[in-house]
Structures are given as structure tokens and as C-alpha cells.
Amino acid sequence: MTIANIGYQDTPFLPGDRWRVHDGSRPQAAIVTPGGAPGAPPSDALVLFDGTDLSRWQSQKGEPSGWIVENGYMQVPAHGTPGGGDIITRDEFGDCQIHLEWCTPSPPKGDSQGRGNSGVFLMGRYEIQVLDTYQNPTYADGLAGAIYGQYPPLVNACRPPGEWQTYDILFTAPRFSGDTVESPGYVTLIHNGVVLHNHTALLGGTRHKDVAQYRAHPPTGPLKLQDHGNPVRFRNIWVRPLKGYDE
Numbered sequence: 001m002t003i004a005n006i007g008y009q010d011t012p013f014l015p016g017d018r019w020r021v022h023d024g025s026r027p028q029a030a031i032v033t034p035g036g037a038p039g040a041p042p043s044d045a046l047v048l049f050d051g052t053d054l055s056r057w058q059s060q061k062g063e064p065s066g067w068i069v070e071n072g073y074m075q076v077p078a079h080g081t082p083g084g085g086d087i088i089t090r091d092e093f094g095d096c097q098i099h100l101e102w103c104t105p106s107p108p109k110g111d112s113q114g115r116g117n118s119g120v121f122l123m124g125r126y127e128i129q130v131l132d133t134y135q136n137p138t139y140a141d142g143l144a145g146a147i148y149g150q151y152p153p154l155v156n157a158c159r160p161p162g163e164w165q166t167y168d169i170l171f172t173a174p175r176f177s178g179d180t181v182e183s184p185g186y187v188t189l190i191h192n193g194v195v196l197h198n199h200t201a202l203l204g205g206t207r208h209k210d211v212a213q214y215r216a217h218p219p220t221g222p223l224k225l226q227d228h229g230n231p232v233r234f235r236n237i238w239v240r241p242l243k244g245y246d247e
């Protein structure tokens with residue numbers, strides 16, 4: 001197809017850009033086949049867990065993950081299991097789209113932060129809380145879907161314990177210039193189809209009982225799942241690193 005057929009070469013340039021409005025020579029977007037069912041990985045996703053093995057995960061010490069894998073999910077193991085504790089991906093990511101599904105124990109055990117606690121740490125540093133907050137009061141910035149210690153979710157969209165729940169996350173990594181924050185990280189979070197954060201600027205790395213603080217780090221980092229001592233399950237985890245429009 002010639003440029004004349006699909007676009008224009010006589011239109012004004014977009015501000016600060018090398019492309020014209022409706023530019024016929026601007027590179028086309030890559031074709032991606034969407035997943036068949038809601039939440040199914042699209043054709044260009046990196047599948048981090050398909051329900052069968054943890055080869056893309058390791059313990060924080062670099063050992064093979066000791067989390068339980070059965071019936072298509074992974075589960076936080078009993079305390080003291082070799083390879084237990086928090087697990088991280090072997091791959092590292094910057095800006096990305098993440099899909100994952102989680103399920104807290106039924107019948108529920110414990111209360112407040114002790115009920116079905118886990119977490120998704122972006123770049124291993126910024127926690128999106130996983131918690132059974134279905135009829136389980138706890139502090140607002142610790143609810144399921146909270147950016148832990150920073151922002152409560154806009155609403156509480158938690159399903160009952162024992163039911164599978166989805167997180168779809170859009171993450172923009174923070175940028176640093178030396179030790180200075182050039183731009184903060186941003187999170188958009190959709191929980192069970194409901195928006196909990198809309199391009200929310202992170203205050204810094206997650207802290208417990210203290211104010212979040214940035215510490216300069218490389219442009220990519222692993223995804224981390226938290227072992228908080230509760231047998232929380234995860235399944236169907238995939239990621240799509242995000243690039244700029246013409247990269």
C-alpha cells in the first residue's frame with residue numbers, strides 16, 4: 001500500500017514530534033492477538049506462571065522457589081519450607097502491564113492484616129496489597145488493592161474468600177537522575193474489573209509503619225510475591241513490557 005493510500009504528507013507536524021498528523025509513513029502498531037477468554041494472555045505476553053511450574057521464579061536468595069504448585073495454582077508454603085519466603089521473577093521489568101489472579105483461604109482465618117495477606121511488589125519495591133478484606137476491617141491503606149501505606153483503594157471490590165480475583169495493573173516505573181527522582185512511579189489498578197487507582201503517583205518504596213521513600217534503583221526490577229505466612233494462591237500471571245509509541 002502506498003503512503004498516499006493510507007495517510008498524508010502535507011499535514012502539520014505533531015508538536016515536538018517527527019510525525020505529521022495522520023502521517024502515512026509512521027510505523028504501524030504491532031499486531032497482537034488478544035487472549036481468548038477474559039484474562040487469558042494475549043499473543044505477545046510473557047507468561048510468568050501458567051499453572052504448571054515455577055521456573056520463572058526464585059527465592060530472594062536465588063534458590064528455586066519452594067512454593068506449592070498444584071491444581072493450576074501456586075500457593076504460599078508452610079513456614080520454614082526451603083525456597084519459601086517472598087519469591088521474585090528471574091526476569092526484570094520497567095513500564096509494564098501485569099495480569100494476575102489471587103485467592104485467599106476459605107474458611108478465613110485471622111483478622112485485619114492477618115487474614116489472607118500477601119502482596120504484589122512492582123520492581124520488588126512497591127507493594128500492591130493482597131488481603132482478604134471481604135467483611136474484614138483493617139486500616140484503609142492496607143486494604144486489598146491499597147498501595148500499601150500510601151493510598152487506600154478508591155473502593156473495596158474484594159470478593160469473598162475462596163473465590164478467584166483479578167488484578168490488572170498498568171505500571172510506569174519511576175525515573176531517577178543520580179539519586180534524584182526525575183518522575184515518580186505511577187500505578188493504575190483494576191480489581192475484578194473495578195478501578196482502584198487511576199494513574200496514581202507513588203510516594204516511594206513501600207515501608208511498614210513509616211513513610212514511603214524513594215531510593216534510586218535501576219530502570220528494571222523483578223516482580224515479587226509476598227509470603228506473609230498465609231496460604232494465599234496465585235494463578236494466570238503474565239506481563240507485557242510497555243514501550244513508547246514508535247519503539
Ligand code: MG
Pocket residue numbers: 117118119129130226228
Ligand atoms: Mg501484604
